[in-house]
Amino acid sequence: xxxxxxxxxxxxxxxxxxxxxxxxxxxxxxxxxxxxxxxxxxxxxxxxxxxxxxxxxxxxxxxxxxxxxxxxxxxxxxxxxxxxxxxxxxxxxxxxxxxxxxxxxxxxxxxxxxxxx
Numbered sequence: 001x002x003x004x005x006x007x008x009x010x011x012x013x014x015x016x017x018x019x020x021x022x023x024x025x026x027x028x029x030x031x032x033x034x035x036x037x038x039x040x041x042x043x044x045x046x047x048x049x050x051x052x053x054x055x056x057x058x059x060x061x062x063x064x065x066x067x068x069x070x071x072x073x074x075x076x077x078x079x080x081x082x083x084x085x086x087x088x089x090x091x092x093x094x095x096x097x098x099x100x101x102x103x104x105x106x107x108x109x110x111x112x113x114x115x116x117x
Contacts, residue, residue, distance in 0.1 A: 003057075010045075010046065010060055011046065013045075014042065014045040014046045017041065017045055018038065018041060018042060018045075021037065021038055021041045022038060025037050025038060031099075032095070032096075032099050035095055035099075036091075036092065036095050036096075039091045039094075039095055040088060040091055040092075043084075043087040043088060043090075043091050044061075044062055044084065044087075044088070045060065045062065046060060047060065047061045047062075047083055047084060047087045048060065048061065048083075049061035049064045049065075049079060049080040049083040049084075050064075050079060051064055052064075052068060052075070052076045052079070061080045061081075061083045061084045061087070062080075062084065064077070064079075064080035065077045065080040065081055065084065068080060
């Protein structure tokens with residue numbers, strides 16, 4: 001139970017941060033960039049990574065990266081960095097693939113699938 005409560009707090013903080021990111025990205029006219037920025041913010045905030053020195057324990061990858069790089073004399077930030085880079089690449093690929101797929105399915109002459117006819 002002690003390990004579940006911090007993750008509930010992390011998810012709650014991540015979702016509340018997403019509300020702020022949503023408000024900040026609202027004026028951006030491109031739906032692609034809005035979706036990409038919102039998705040990347042969630043991956044960066046919520047992607048778990050193993051904590052070096054504590055077997056079986058996970059924490060948000062950006063927190064592990066910061067603590068291992070800045071506060072540990074012999075820290076190992078590389079695994080957390082690999083998790084973050086891999087997650088960001090996966091999100092960019094998924095969002096880009098989705099928008100490419102939607103653009104291919106659009107009838108000719110119609111610009112932007114998010115607009116009403």
